[in-house]
Amino acid sequence: MLATEFKEAITAADRVLVQIRTAIVEGEIPAGTKISEPELARRYDLSRAPLREALARLERCHLIERTPNAGARVVKLSIEGLRSLYQLREELEGLACRLAAEHMTEQEIAEVRALLDQHLSTQRVHEGESYYQEAGDVDFHYRVILGSKNPYLINILSDELYFLVRMYRVQLGMNGPRVSRAFDEHKAIINAIANRDGELADLLMRRHIAASKRNIEQQLLQQGTSHG
Amino acid sequence: MLATEFKEAITAADRVLVQIRTAIVEGEIPAGTKISEPELARRYDLSRAPLREALARLERCHLIERTPNAGARVVKLSIEGLRSLYQLREELEGLACRLAAEHMTEQEIAEVRALLDQHLSTQRVHEGESYYQEAGDVDFHYRVILGSKNPYLINILSDELYFLVRMYRVQLGMNGPRVSRAFDEHKAIINAIANRDGELADLLMRRHIAASKRNIEQQLLQQGTSHG
Protein backbone atom coordinates (compact mmCIF):
# COMPACT_ATOMS: atom_id res chain seq x y z
CA MET A 1 0.00 0.00 0.00
CA LEU A 2 2.91 2.28 0.62
CA ALA A 3 5.25 3.49 -2.09
CA THR A 4 8.12 1.42 -0.80
CA GLU A 5 6.01 -1.70 -0.66
CA PHE A 6 6.29 -4.28 -3.39
CA LYS A 7 3.04 -5.40 -4.93
CA GLU A 8 2.88 -8.38 -7.23
CA ALA A 9 -0.13 -7.45 -9.31
CA ILE A 10 -1.00 -3.81 -9.77
CA THR A 11 -4.66 -3.39 -10.57
CA ALA A 12 -6.51 -0.37 -11.96
CA ALA A 13 -8.08 0.22 -8.57
CA ASP A 14 -4.60 0.39 -7.02
CA ARG A 15 -3.42 2.95 -9.56
CA VAL A 16 -6.39 5.25 -9.19
CA LEU A 17 -6.19 4.87 -5.41
CA VAL A 18 -2.64 6.20 -5.39
CA GLN A 19 -3.58 9.04 -7.74
CA ILE A 20 -6.63 10.20 -5.80
CA ARG A 21 -4.93 9.70 -2.46
CA THR A 22 -2.01 11.86 -3.52
CA ALA A 23 -4.39 14.48 -4.91
CA ILE A 24 -6.22 14.64 -1.58
CA VAL A 25 -3.11 14.61 0.62
CA GLU A 26 -1.48 17.37 -1.40
CA GLY A 27 -4.63 19.46 -1.52
CA GLU A 28 -5.16 19.23 -5.25
CA ILE A 29 -8.65 18.05 -4.39
CA PRO A 30 -9.43 20.51 -1.60
CA ALA A 31 -10.61 19.48 1.86
CA GLY A 32 -14.39 19.35 2.11
CA THR A 33 -14.95 18.73 -1.59
CA LYS A 34 -17.90 16.60 -2.56
CA ILE A 35 -16.74 13.47 -4.37
CA SER A 36 -18.67 12.71 -7.56
CA GLU A 37 -18.16 9.17 -8.79
CA PRO A 38 -19.09 9.84 -12.43
CA GLU A 39 -16.84 12.88 -12.52
CA LEU A 40 -13.83 11.06 -11.07
CA ALA A 41 -14.47 8.11 -13.37
CA ARG A 42 -14.25 10.41 -16.39
CA ARG A 43 -11.28 12.25 -14.97
CA TYR A 44 -9.20 9.13 -14.40
CA ASP A 45 -10.67 7.33 -17.41
CA LEU A 46 -12.03 4.15 -15.87
CA SER A 47 -15.33 2.64 -14.82
CA ARG A 48 -17.01 3.13 -11.47
CA ALA A 49 -16.24 -0.37 -10.19
CA PRO A 50 -12.50 0.08 -9.53
CA LEU A 51 -13.17 3.66 -8.51
CA ARG A 52 -15.52 2.54 -5.77
CA GLU A 53 -12.92 0.05 -4.60
CA ALA A 54 -10.47 2.93 -4.31
CA LEU A 55 -13.01 5.08 -2.46
CA ALA A 56 -13.59 2.28 0.03
CA ARG A 57 -9.88 2.26 0.81
CA LEU A 58 -9.77 6.04 1.04
CA GLU A 59 -12.52 5.84 3.62
CA ARG A 60 -10.37 3.37 5.51
CA CYS A 61 -7.55 5.96 5.76
CA HIS A 62 -10.07 8.58 6.93
CA LEU A 63 -9.33 10.73 3.87
CA ILE A 64 -12.98 10.71 2.79
CA GLU A 65 -16.25 10.23 4.65
CA ARG A 66 -19.09 8.34 3.01
CA THR A 67 -22.77 8.29 3.86
CA PRO A 68 -24.90 5.59 2.22
CA ASN A 69 -26.87 6.74 -0.82
CA ALA A 70 -25.59 10.26 -0.34
CA GLY A 71 -22.00 10.24 -1.51
CA ALA A 72 -18.56 11.00 -0.16
CA ARG A 73 -16.72 14.16 0.89
CA VAL A 74 -13.04 14.83 1.34
CA VAL A 75 -12.32 15.13 5.05
CA LYS A 76 -11.94 18.60 6.57
CA LEU A 77 -8.88 19.41 8.63
CA SER A 78 -9.67 20.70 12.10
CA ILE A 79 -8.02 21.26 15.44
CA GLU A 80 -10.11 18.62 17.17
CA GLY A 81 -9.28 16.17 14.39
CA LEU A 82 -5.59 16.95 14.67
CA ARG A 83 -5.64 16.46 18.43
CA SER A 84 -7.49 13.15 18.25
CA LEU A 85 -5.17 11.92 15.53
CA TYR A 86 -1.97 12.92 17.28
CA GLN A 87 -3.19 11.62 20.62
CA LEU A 88 -3.43 8.23 19.01
CA ARG A 89 -0.22 8.68 17.08
CA GLU A 90 1.77 9.47 20.22
CA GLU A 91 0.50 6.35 21.91
CA LEU A 92 0.99 4.04 18.93
CA GLU A 93 4.39 5.31 17.88
CA GLY A 94 5.48 5.25 21.50
CA LEU A 95 4.51 1.60 21.58
CA ALA A 96 6.29 1.09 18.26
CA CYS A 97 9.47 2.48 19.82
CA ARG A 98 9.32 0.14 22.81
CA LEU A 99 8.76 -2.82 20.50
CA ALA A 100 11.43 -1.66 18.06
CA ALA A 101 13.96 -1.43 20.90
CA GLU A 102 13.12 -5.04 21.59
CA HIS A 103 12.88 -6.45 18.09
CA MET A 104 14.97 -4.45 15.63
CA THR A 105 18.13 -6.17 14.45
CA GLU A 106 21.49 -4.44 14.57
CA GLN A 107 21.46 -4.29 10.80
CA GLU A 108 18.07 -2.61 10.67
CA ILE A 109 19.28 -0.04 13.17
CA ALA A 110 22.40 0.57 11.10
CA GLU A 111 20.24 1.08 8.02
CA VAL A 112 18.12 3.69 9.77
CA ARG A 113 21.26 5.51 10.86
CA ALA A 114 22.58 5.48 7.32
CA LEU A 115 19.22 6.78 6.18
CA LEU A 116 19.43 9.68 8.61
CA ASP A 117 22.91 10.63 7.45
CA GLN A 118 21.74 10.48 3.88
CA HIS A 119 18.74 12.68 4.67
CA LEU A 120 20.97 15.15 6.46
CA SER A 121 23.16 15.63 3.40
CA THR A 122 20.14 15.84 1.14
CA GLN A 123 18.66 18.40 3.48
CA ARG A 124 21.85 20.47 3.33
CA VAL A 125 21.64 20.57 -0.43
CA HIS A 126 17.97 21.47 -0.57
CA GLU A 127 18.01 23.90 2.32
CA GLY A 128 14.55 24.86 3.41
CA GLU A 129 12.83 22.74 0.86
CA SER A 130 10.11 21.04 2.85
CA TYR A 131 9.48 18.12 0.50
CA TYR A 132 12.66 16.32 1.42
CA GLN A 133 12.05 16.89 5.09
CA GLU A 134 8.55 15.52 4.66
CA ALA A 135 9.71 12.42 2.80
CA GLY A 136 12.65 11.88 5.15
CA ASP A 137 10.53 12.15 8.25
CA VAL A 138 7.92 9.77 6.90
CA ASP A 139 10.66 7.34 5.99
CA PHE A 140 12.23 7.45 9.46
CA HIS A 141 8.95 6.89 11.25
CA TYR A 142 8.07 4.15 8.78
CA ARG A 143 11.31 2.28 9.59
CA VAL A 144 10.69 2.44 13.32
CA ILE A 145 7.10 1.31 12.84
CA LEU A 146 8.26 -1.65 10.77
CA GLY A 147 10.83 -2.39 13.47
CA SER A 148 8.03 -3.07 15.94
CA LYS A 149 7.33 -6.29 14.01
CA ASN A 150 3.68 -6.07 15.04
CA PRO A 151 1.60 -6.48 11.86
CA TYR A 152 -1.55 -4.85 13.26
CA LEU A 153 0.37 -1.87 14.55
CA ILE A 154 2.19 -1.53 11.25
CA ASN A 155 -1.07 -1.69 9.34
CA ILE A 156 -2.87 0.88 11.45
CA LEU A 157 -0.03 3.38 11.47
CA SER A 158 1.34 3.14 7.95
CA ASP A 159 -1.75 2.14 5.96
CA GLU A 160 -4.52 3.92 7.82
CA LEU A 161 -3.34 6.87 9.88
CA TYR A 162 -0.25 8.08 8.09
CA PHE A 163 -1.85 9.49 4.98
CA LEU A 164 -3.99 11.74 7.12
CA VAL A 165 -0.92 12.75 9.11
CA ARG A 166 0.81 13.61 5.86
CA MET A 167 -2.23 15.59 4.73
CA TYR A 168 -2.00 17.80 7.83
CA ARG A 169 1.74 18.18 7.38
CA VAL A 170 1.71 18.91 3.67
CA GLN A 171 -1.20 21.34 3.77
CA LEU A 172 -0.26 23.10 6.99
CA GLY A 173 3.43 22.79 6.49
CA MET A 174 6.60 21.97 8.32
CA ASN A 175 8.21 25.29 8.85
CA GLY A 176 10.65 27.27 10.97
CA PRO A 177 13.30 25.75 13.20
CA ARG A 178 11.53 22.42 13.46
CA VAL A 179 12.91 21.31 10.11
CA SER A 180 16.47 21.17 11.43
CA ARG A 181 15.59 20.03 14.94
CA ALA A 182 13.71 16.98 13.71
CA PHE A 183 16.99 15.42 12.59
CA ASP A 184 18.46 15.63 16.08
CA GLU A 185 15.33 14.17 17.59
CA HIS A 186 15.41 11.31 15.10
CA LYS A 187 19.04 10.66 16.01
CA ALA A 188 18.24 10.59 19.72
CA ILE A 189 15.38 8.15 19.16
CA ILE A 190 17.40 5.70 17.10
CA ASN A 191 20.21 5.93 19.66
CA ALA A 192 17.82 4.95 22.43
CA ILE A 193 16.57 2.06 20.31
CA ALA A 194 20.16 0.99 19.63
CA ASN A 195 20.77 1.01 23.40
CA ARG A 196 17.67 -1.17 23.78
CA ASP A 197 16.19 1.54 25.98
CA GLY A 198 12.55 1.28 24.94
CA GLU A 199 11.30 3.55 27.70
CA LEU A 200 13.51 6.41 26.60
CA ALA A 201 12.76 5.90 22.92
CA ASP A 202 9.05 5.95 23.78
CA LEU A 203 9.42 9.21 25.71
CA LEU A 204 11.50 10.89 23.01
CA MET A 205 9.10 9.83 20.30
CA ARG A 206 6.12 11.20 22.20
CA ARG A 207 7.87 14.52 22.62
CA HIS A 208 8.89 14.54 18.98
CA ILE A 209 5.30 14.00 17.89
CA ALA A 210 3.92 16.46 20.42
CA ALA A 211 6.28 19.13 19.07
CA SER A 212 5.13 18.42 15.55
CA LYS A 213 1.53 18.70 16.69
CA ARG A 214 2.07 22.09 18.30
CA ASN A 215 3.63 23.28 15.06
CA ILE A 216 0.64 22.29 12.94
CA GLU A 217 -1.82 23.42 15.61
CA GLN A 218 -0.38 26.90 15.48
CA GLN A 219 -0.75 27.00 11.71
CA LEU A 220 -4.36 25.88 12.00
CA LEU A 221 -5.08 28.54 14.61
CA GLN A 222 -3.53 31.32 12.53
CA GLN A 223 -5.36 30.18 9.45
CA GLY A 224 -8.62 29.93 11.38
CA THR A 225 -8.37 33.42 12.93
CA SER A 226 -7.20 35.18 9.76
CA HIS A 227 -10.00 33.77 7.63
CA GLY A 228 -12.87 33.87 10.07
CA MET B 1 -20.97 -0.79 11.81
CA LEU B 2 -21.69 -2.29 15.19
CA ALA B 3 -24.98 -3.91 16.08
CA THR B 4 -25.89 -1.16 18.51
CA GLU B 5 -25.10 1.52 15.97
CA PHE B 6 -27.94 3.19 14.11
CA LYS B 7 -27.60 3.32 10.37
CA GLU B 8 -29.90 5.46 8.29
CA ALA B 9 -29.87 3.49 5.07
CA ILE B 10 -29.19 -0.22 5.23
CA THR B 11 -27.80 -1.45 1.93
CA ALA B 12 -27.45 -5.00 0.66
CA ALA B 13 -23.71 -4.82 1.16
CA ASP B 14 -24.29 -3.95 4.82
CA ARG B 15 -26.59 -6.90 5.33
CA VAL B 16 -24.30 -9.46 3.75
CA LEU B 17 -21.35 -7.94 5.62
CA VAL B 18 -23.05 -8.62 8.95
CA GLN B 19 -23.99 -12.14 7.88
CA ILE B 20 -20.56 -13.16 6.65
CA ARG B 21 -18.82 -11.41 9.51
CA THR B 22 -20.92 -13.30 12.04
CA ALA B 23 -20.32 -16.56 10.18
CA ILE B 24 -16.57 -16.03 10.33
CA VAL B 25 -16.44 -14.84 13.94
CA GLU B 26 -18.53 -17.76 15.14
CA GLY B 27 -16.58 -20.28 13.10
CA GLU B 28 -19.41 -21.26 10.78
CA ILE B 29 -17.00 -20.46 7.98
CA PRO B 30 -13.86 -22.08 9.41
CA ALA B 31 -10.55 -20.28 9.80
CA GLY B 32 -8.31 -20.69 6.78
CA THR B 33 -11.16 -21.30 4.34
CA LYS B 34 -10.71 -20.03 0.79
CA ILE B 35 -13.36 -17.45 -0.04
CA SER B 36 -15.09 -17.98 -3.38
CA GLU B 37 -16.96 -14.93 -4.60
CA PRO B 38 -19.35 -16.78 -6.93
CA GLU B 39 -20.15 -19.32 -4.22
CA LEU B 40 -20.87 -16.69 -1.57
CA ALA B 41 -22.91 -14.70 -4.08
CA ARG B 42 -25.13 -17.72 -4.68
CA ARG B 43 -25.28 -18.56 -0.99
CA TYR B 44 -26.44 -15.12 0.07
CA ASP B 45 -28.43 -14.55 -3.11
CA LEU B 46 -26.96 -11.32 -4.43
CA SER B 47 -24.57 -10.11 -7.09
CA ARG B 48 -20.83 -9.87 -6.72
CA ALA B 49 -20.76 -6.06 -6.52
CA PRO B 50 -22.14 -5.67 -2.98
CA LEU B 51 -20.36 -8.86 -1.98
CA ARG B 52 -17.00 -7.38 -2.93
CA GLU B 53 -17.85 -4.25 -0.96
CA ALA B 54 -18.46 -6.49 2.05
CA LEU B 55 -15.22 -8.39 1.48
CA ALA B 56 -13.30 -5.12 1.38
CA ARG B 57 -14.66 -4.25 4.80
CA LEU B 58 -13.92 -7.72 6.13
CA GLU B 59 -10.33 -7.22 5.05
CA ARG B 60 -10.34 -3.99 7.00
CA CYS B 61 -11.22 -5.88 10.21
CA HIS B 62 -8.48 -8.43 9.47
CA LEU B 63 -11.04 -11.23 9.23
CA ILE B 64 -9.96 -12.13 5.70
CA GLU B 65 -6.73 -11.65 3.76
CA ARG B 66 -6.83 -10.82 0.07
CA THR B 67 -4.16 -11.11 -2.56
CA PRO B 68 -4.79 -9.41 -5.92
CA ASN B 69 -6.06 -11.72 -8.66
CA ALA B 70 -5.76 -14.67 -6.33
CA GLY B 71 -8.69 -14.41 -3.94
CA ALA B 72 -9.29 -14.18 -0.24
CA ARG B 73 -8.90 -16.54 2.72
CA VAL B 74 -10.42 -16.43 6.17
CA VAL B 75 -7.71 -15.51 8.65
CA LYS B 76 -6.09 -18.26 10.72
CA LEU B 77 -5.92 -17.92 14.48
CA SER B 78 -2.42 -18.24 15.88
CA ILE B 79 -0.48 -17.52 19.03
CA GLU B 80 1.65 -14.85 17.37
CA GLY B 81 -1.50 -13.24 15.98
CA LEU B 82 -3.15 -13.29 19.38
CA ARG B 83 -0.11 -11.70 21.02
CA SER B 84 0.20 -8.95 18.41
CA LEU B 85 -3.50 -8.22 18.64
CA TYR B 86 -3.64 -8.11 22.42
CA GLN B 87 -0.44 -6.11 22.65
CA LEU B 88 -2.20 -3.43 20.67
CA ARG B 89 -5.46 -3.90 22.52
CA GLU B 90 -3.82 -3.38 25.90
CA GLU B 91 -2.26 -0.16 24.74
CA LEU B 92 -5.35 1.21 23.02
CA GLU B 93 -7.86 0.27 25.68
CA GLY B 94 -5.49 1.57 28.32
CA LEU B 95 -5.50 4.88 26.48
CA ALA B 96 -9.27 4.66 26.19
CA CYS B 97 -9.50 4.34 29.96
CA ARG B 98 -7.34 7.39 30.58
CA LEU B 99 -9.43 9.41 28.13
CA ALA B 100 -12.69 8.02 29.48
CA ALA B 101 -11.69 9.07 33.01
CA GLU B 102 -11.26 12.54 31.60
CA HIS B 103 -14.24 12.80 29.27
CA MET B 104 -17.08 10.51 30.41
CA THR B 105 -20.05 12.31 31.92
CA GLU B 106 -21.50 11.26 35.26
CA GLN B 107 -24.55 10.01 33.46
CA GLU B 108 -22.55 7.83 31.10
CA ILE B 109 -20.72 6.35 34.07
CA ALA B 110 -24.02 5.67 35.82
CA GLU B 111 -25.30 3.94 32.70
CA VAL B 112 -22.26 1.65 32.57
CA ARG B 113 -22.79 0.76 36.25
CA ALA B 114 -26.43 -0.02 35.59
CA LEU B 115 -25.33 -2.15 32.67
CA LEU B 116 -22.95 -4.12 34.88
CA ASP B 117 -25.65 -4.78 37.47
CA GLN B 118 -27.97 -5.89 34.72
CA HIS B 119 -25.33 -8.21 33.29
CA LEU B 120 -24.66 -9.63 36.73
CA SER B 121 -28.29 -10.64 37.20
CA THR B 122 -28.47 -12.03 33.67
CA GLN B 123 -25.32 -13.97 34.40
CA ARG B 124 -26.84 -15.45 37.55
CA VAL B 125 -29.80 -16.69 35.56
CA HIS B 126 -27.78 -18.16 32.73
CA GLU B 127 -25.01 -19.57 34.89
CA GLY B 128 -22.05 -20.71 32.87
CA GLU B 129 -23.56 -19.78 29.56
CA SER B 130 -20.74 -18.07 27.79
CA TYR B 131 -22.78 -16.12 25.25
CA TYR B 132 -24.08 -13.63 27.78
CA GLN B 133 -20.64 -13.17 29.23
CA GLU B 134 -19.31 -12.58 25.74
CA ALA B 135 -21.98 -10.03 24.88
CA GLY B 136 -21.73 -8.34 28.28
CA ASP B 137 -17.98 -8.02 28.11
CA VAL B 138 -18.07 -6.61 24.61
CA ASP B 139 -20.72 -4.15 25.69
CA PHE B 140 -18.69 -2.97 28.69
CA HIS B 141 -15.55 -2.45 26.69
CA TYR B 142 -17.54 -0.75 23.96
CA ARG B 143 -18.94 1.78 26.44
CA VAL B 144 -15.51 2.63 27.81
CA ILE B 145 -14.14 2.97 24.27
CA LEU B 146 -16.97 5.34 23.36
CA GLY B 147 -16.26 7.25 26.56
CA SER B 148 -12.81 8.16 25.26
CA LYS B 149 -14.55 10.52 22.79
CA ASN B 150 -11.69 10.01 20.35
CA PRO B 151 -13.25 9.10 16.98
CA TYR B 152 -10.11 7.48 15.54
CA LEU B 153 -9.59 5.38 18.64
CA ILE B 154 -13.25 4.37 18.63
CA ASN B 155 -13.07 3.42 14.98
CA ILE B 156 -9.94 1.33 15.29
CA LEU B 157 -11.05 -0.54 18.37
CA SER B 158 -14.73 -1.14 17.74
CA ASP B 159 -14.84 -1.31 13.94
CA GLU B 160 -11.51 -2.88 13.09
CA LEU B 161 -9.97 -4.84 15.93
CA TYR B 162 -12.93 -6.01 17.98
CA PHE B 163 -14.40 -8.53 15.56
CA LEU B 164 -11.09 -10.36 15.51
CA VAL B 165 -10.94 -10.21 19.29
CA ARG B 166 -14.42 -11.69 19.41
CA MET B 167 -13.36 -14.39 16.94
CA TYR B 168 -10.59 -15.51 19.28
CA ARG B 169 -12.92 -15.40 22.27
CA VAL B 170 -15.83 -17.19 20.67
CA GLN B 171 -13.78 -19.92 19.04
CA LEU B 172 -11.34 -20.46 21.89
CA GLY B 173 -13.80 -19.70 24.61
CA MET B 174 -14.15 -17.86 27.85
CA ASN B 175 -14.06 -20.55 30.43
CA GLY B 176 -13.26 -21.40 34.04
CA PRO B 177 -13.16 -18.87 36.85
CA ARG B 178 -12.52 -15.94 34.51
CA VAL B 179 -16.21 -15.71 33.69
CA SER B 180 -17.11 -14.60 37.20
CA ARG B 181 -13.93 -12.63 37.86
CA ALA B 182 -14.44 -10.43 34.83
CA PHE B 183 -17.40 -8.73 36.50
CA ASP B 184 -15.31 -7.67 39.48
CA GLU B 185 -12.59 -6.37 37.18
CA HIS B 186 -15.15 -4.39 35.20
CA LYS B 187 -16.49 -2.91 38.43
CA ALA B 188 -13.03 -1.88 39.54
CA ILE B 189 -12.33 -0.22 36.18
CA ILE B 190 -15.52 1.81 36.13
CA ASN B 191 -14.91 2.81 39.75
CA ALA B 192 -11.48 4.15 38.82
CA ILE B 193 -13.02 6.03 35.92
CA ALA B 194 -15.71 7.43 38.22
CA ASN B 195 -12.95 8.63 40.55
CA ARG B 196 -11.31 10.29 37.54
CA ASP B 197 -8.25 8.16 38.19
CA GLY B 198 -7.16 7.50 34.64
CA GLU B 199 -3.83 5.98 35.61
CA LEU B 200 -5.48 3.32 37.75
CA ALA B 201 -8.18 2.59 35.18
CA ASP B 202 -5.44 2.19 32.58
CA LEU B 203 -3.51 -0.25 34.79
CA LEU B 204 -6.59 -2.28 35.68
CA MET B 205 -7.70 -2.50 32.08
CA ARG B 206 -4.28 -3.69 30.95
CA ARG B 207 -4.33 -6.42 33.59
CA HIS B 208 -7.87 -7.35 32.68
CA ILE B 209 -6.92 -7.75 29.03
CA ALA B 210 -3.67 -9.55 29.86
CA ALA B 211 -5.62 -12.07 31.93
CA SER B 212 -8.02 -12.63 29.07
CA LYS B 213 -5.08 -13.15 26.74
CA ARG B 214 -3.49 -15.78 28.98
CA ASN B 215 -6.79 -17.61 29.05
CA ILE B 216 -7.08 -17.78 25.28
CA GLU B 217 -3.35 -18.46 24.86
CA GLN B 218 -3.67 -21.55 27.02
CA GLN B 219 -6.55 -22.81 24.92
CA LEU B 220 -4.53 -22.25 21.77
CA LEU B 221 -1.53 -24.09 23.21
CA GLN B 222 -3.62 -27.07 24.28
CA GLN B 223 -5.35 -27.20 20.95
CA GLY B 224 -2.04 -26.91 19.14
CA THR B 225 -0.32 -29.70 21.10
CA SER B 226 -3.26 -32.10 21.00
CA HIS B 227 -3.74 -31.78 17.26
CA GLY B 228 -0.14 -31.67 16.11
Add this chain to the structure above:
DNA sequence: TTTCTAATTATTGTCGACAATCTGATGCTT
Protein backbone atom coordinates in the same frame (compact mmCIF):
# COMPACT_ATOMS: atom_id res chain seq x y z
C1' DT C 1 9.04 -41.77 -13.06
C1' DT C 2 9.82 -37.02 -12.90
C1' DT C 3 9.72 -32.47 -14.63
C1' DC C 4 8.71 -28.94 -17.62
C1' DT C 5 5.36 -27.11 -20.90
C1' DA C 6 0.98 -25.90 -22.58
C1' DA C 7 -3.81 -25.78 -22.78
C1' DT C 8 -8.00 -25.73 -20.02
C1' DT C 9 -10.75 -24.18 -16.41
C1' DA C 10 -12.13 -21.28 -12.91
C1' DT C 11 -11.65 -17.01 -10.48
C1' DT C 12 -10.97 -12.21 -10.07
C1' DG C 13 -11.07 -7.47 -12.21
C1' DT C 14 -13.64 -4.35 -15.10
C1' DC C 15 -17.35 -2.57 -17.78
C1' DG C 16 -21.90 -0.49 -19.20
C1' DA C 17 -26.78 -0.40 -18.04
C1' DC C 18 -30.72 -0.51 -14.85
C1' DA C 19 -33.03 0.22 -10.25
C1' DA C 20 -33.39 2.55 -5.87
C1' DT C 21 -32.52 6.54 -3.34
C1' DC C 22 -31.45 11.27 -2.35
C1' DT C 23 -31.33 16.42 -3.63
C1' DG C 24 -33.34 20.52 -5.30
C1' DA C 25 -36.91 23.06 -7.46
C1' DT C 26 -41.67 23.94 -8.45
C1' DG C 27 -46.29 24.59 -7.25
C1' DC C 28 -50.06 24.28 -4.00
C1' DT C 29 -52.28 24.95 0.45
C1' DT C 30 -52.94 27.52 4.71
Add this chain to the structure above:
DNA sequence: AAGCATCAGATTGTCGACAATAATTAGAAA
Protein backbone atom coordinates in the same frame (compact mmCIF):
# COMPACT_ATOMS: atom_id res chain seq x y z
C1' DA D 1 -45.73 34.92 2.58
C1' DA D 2 -44.46 30.62 4.78
C1' DG D 3 -44.51 25.85 4.90
C1' DC D 4 -45.33 21.44 2.93
C1' DA D 5 -46.11 18.10 -0.76
C1' DT D 6 -44.85 16.63 -5.23
C1' DC D 7 -42.08 16.00 -9.13
C1' DA D 8 -37.74 16.26 -12.03
C1' DG D 9 -32.87 15.58 -12.12
C1' DA D 10 -28.85 13.53 -10.63
C1' DT D 11 -26.31 10.24 -7.87
C1' DT D 12 -25.47 5.96 -5.63
C1' DG D 13 -26.38 0.89 -5.32
C1' DT D 14 -26.89 -3.31 -7.87
C1' DC D 15 -26.83 -6.41 -11.68
C1' DG D 16 -25.21 -9.53 -15.51
C1' DA D 17 -21.63 -10.07 -18.97
C1' DC D 18 -16.92 -9.69 -20.72
C1' DA D 19 -11.76 -9.44 -20.26
C1' DA D 20 -7.57 -10.49 -17.84
C1' DT D 21 -5.17 -13.12 -14.68
C1' DA D 22 -4.11 -17.21 -11.83
C1' DA D 23 -4.68 -22.33 -10.58
C1' DT D 24 -4.98 -26.94 -12.49
C1' DT D 25 -4.57 -30.66 -15.18
C1' DA D 26 -3.05 -33.19 -19.12
C1' DG D 27 0.68 -34.32 -21.98
C1' DA D 28 5.29 -34.71 -23.79
C1' DA D 29 10.23 -34.98 -23.21
C1' DA D 30 14.18 -36.36 -20.40
